[in-house]
Amino acid sequence: MNKPPIHPYIILIIPVLAISKSAIFVKAAGDAPASMIAFYRLLLAVLIMLPYVVWKHLDELKQVTKKDWVLAMVSGVFLAFHFIFWFQSLQYTSVASSVVLVALQPVFAFVGTYLFFQERFSVGALLSLVITVTGSAIIGWGDFQVSGMALLGDILAIAGAMMVTGYFLVGQNLRSRLSLMTYTFIAYGMSAVTLLIYNLVTSQPFTGYDGSQWGIFLCLAIIPTFFGHSLFNWALKWLSTSTISMASLLEPIGASLLAYWLFGEIVSWSQWLGGAIVLFGLMMFIFSTTKKVKPKLTHNTTKS
Numbered sequence: 001m002n003k004p005p006i007h008p009y010i011i012l013i014i015p016v017l018a019i020s021k022s023a024i025f026v027k028a029a030g031d032a033p034a035s036m037i038a039f040y041r042l043l044l045a046v047l048i049m050l051p052y053v054v055w056k057h058l059d060e061l062k063q064v065t066k067k068d069w070v071l072a073m074v075s076g077v078f079l080a081f082h083f084i085f086w087f088q089s090l091q092y093t094s095v096a097s098s099v100v101l102v103a104l105q106p107v108f109a110f111v112g113t114y115l116f117f118q119e120r121f122s123v124g125a126l127l128s129l130v131i132t133v134t135g136s137a138i139i140g141w142g143d144f145q146v147s148g149m150a151l152l153g154d155i156l157a158i159a160g161a162m163m164v165t166g167y168f169l170v171g172q173n174l175r176s177r178l179s180l181m182t183y184t185f186i187a188y189g190m191s192a193v194t195l196l197i198y199n200l201v202t203s204q205p206f207t208g209y210d211g212s213q214w215g216i217f218l219c220l221a222i223i224p225t226f227f228g229h230s231l232f233n234w235a236l237k238w239l240s241t242s243t244i245s246m247a248s249l250l251e252p253i254g255a256s257l258l259a260y261w262l263f264g265e266i267v268s269w270s271q272w273l274g275g276a277i278v279l280f281g282l283m284m285f286i287f288s289t290t291k292k293v294k295p296k297l298t299h300n301t302t303k304s
Contacts, residue, residue, distance in 0.1 A: 008234075008235045008238045008239050009239075011231060011234065011235055012231075012232075012235060012239075012244075012247040014227055014231055015227060015228040015229070015230075015231040015232045015235075015247070016247055016251060016254075017227075017254065018223050018224050018227035018228035018231075019224045019228040019229075019251050020251045020253075020254030020255045020258065021219075021223055021224060021254075021255075021258070022220065022223075022224035022228065022255075023090055023095045023098060023099050023255045023259070024095070024255060024258045024259065024262060025216050025219055025220050025223075025224070026087050026090050026220075027090055027095060027259065027262075027263060028212075028216055028262075029213050029216045029217075030213065032209055032213050032216075033199075033204045033205070034083075034084060034087030034088040034090070034091060035083075035084050035087070035088075035195060035198050035199050035202065035204055036199055036204050036205070036206070037083075037087055037216075037217065037220065038080065038083030038084060038087055038195050039192060039195035039196060039198075039199055040214075040217035040220075040221070041083070041217060041220040041221050041225060042079075042080070042083075042188050042189075042191045042192040042195060042221070042225075043192045043195075043196075043221075044217060044218055044220075044221035045188050045192075045221040045222075045225045045226065046185065046188050046189050046192055048221065048222070048226075049181070049184070049185050049188070050185075052181065053181060053182070053185045056181070057179065057181050057182050057185070060178070060179060060182045061182055061185075061186075064178065064182065064186070068174060068177060068178060069186065071170055071173065071174055072170075072174055072178070072183060072186035072187050072190065073186065073187075073190040074170055075166075075167050075170040075171055075174065075183075075187045075190075076186065076187040076188065076189065076190025076191035076192075076193075076194060077190060077191070077194050078163050078164070078166035078167035078170065079163070079164070079167045079187060079188070079191040079229075080190075080191040080192075080194035080195050080198070081159075081160075081163045081194075082160050082163035082164040082167060083160075083191075083195070084160075084195070084198065085156045085157070085159040085160035085163060086098065086102055086156070086157060086160030086164075088153075088156050089101075089102075089153040089154070089155075089156035089157040089160060090153070091153070092149045092150060092152050092153030092156065093143055093149075093150045093151075093152075093153025093154055093157065094143075094150075094153075094259070094265050094267075094271070095255050095256060095258075095259035095263070095265055096252065096255075096256040096259065096265065096267045096271045096275065097139050097143055097150070097153065097154055097157065097271055098153060098154075098157045099157075099251055099252040099255040099256065100135075100136075100139060100252040100256075100271070100274070100275045100278050100279075101136055101139065101154055101157035101158050101161060102157050102158075102160050102161045102164070102251075103161070103251060103252050103278065103279075103282065104132060104136055104158060104161045104278065105161040105162075105164055105165045105168075106132075106282060106285055107129060107132055107133065107161075108161060108162050108165035108166075109165045109168065109169070110125070110129060110285075112165055112166070112169045113169070113240060124284060125284075125285055127284065128281045128282065128283075128284035128285040129281070129285070130281075131277060131278075131280060131281030131284060132277070132278050132281035132282060132285075134277055134281075135273075135274045135275065135276070135277030135278035135279075135280075135281060136154075136158070136274065136278055137274070138270055138273055138274030138277060139154060139270060139271055139274035139275065139278070140154045140155075140274075141270065142268055142269070142270020142271060142273075142274065143270070143271075167187075168232070168236065168244055171183065171187070171233055171236050172236050172240065175233060175236040175237045176237070180230065180233055180234045180237075183233060184229070184230050184233055188225075232244050232247075252275060252278075252279065253279075256275075
């Protein structure tokens with residue numbers, strides 16, 4: 001397939017809307033441990049994918065090289081710890097602070113793509129980096145005034161941003177060789193295994209959840225996973241990690257509005273100010289890199 005059936009920038013709208021609901025589902029899960037929510041999200045996703053993978057992609061799975069297996073599994077470990085850190089952050093800080101700080105992943109993507117993919121950015125991009133860090137500091141300072149636990153939640157959210165950037169960086173490399181279904185099946189499977197081990201080591205309960213919580217686990221497996229992460233991975237075939245990361249900047253707006261409507265979470269002045277500065281910095285990053293990072297609409301040797 002030489003070019004995508006739909007322009008990848010248009011497709012990015014769907015995963016942005018899908019991932020905006022992720023924090024809301026986690027909050028709605030109540031007292032379920034963050035790592036257990038993440039485990040069932042990935043486990044159910046893998047089980048849903050399994051019949052189709054066996055039917056259509058078994059031959060490709062057999063042809064995956066050892067190096068690509070290792071890279072895909074590393075990607076899955078990054079994803080697992082992204083969920084652990086981010087979901088845990090939502091137990092300490094507000095949805096608004098958490099999703100804004102997780103949206104800082106372009107800051108880490110900036111460094112990663114510079115080091116590993118030789119992408120170069122303008123002075124404007126560097127300035128936007130300083131602006132986003134300033135905005136995140138304002139959010140952290142405001143949350144620290146509320147409580148030390150809120151600041152801990154902010155730190156966990158930033159750690160989650162670092163982990164998901166690693167996940168995307170590895171995926172960008174693999175998507176040039178593996179189909180979307182094969183890559184995500186291996187990555188999600190390894191992520192589920194990592195979370196299983198983590199939950200066993202930390203003695204988290206695997207049972208005892210009510211019907212609404214199981215429904216939330218399933219919704220997480222379908223909506224933000226398949227319509228969110230999987231479509232982001234699809235876009236990695238034509239777009240860079242930095243572009244994918246930037247597309248998610250609308251998530252904080254949607255998630256914060258939903259949190260206000262569903263949970264009555266009020267956004268403080270520091271969250272408004274810091275969040276606005278962060279989003280402004282991220283917008284600057286988009287405008288600074290649009291002319292430098294173009295959609296790669298031709299791939300003559302890769303699979304769709």
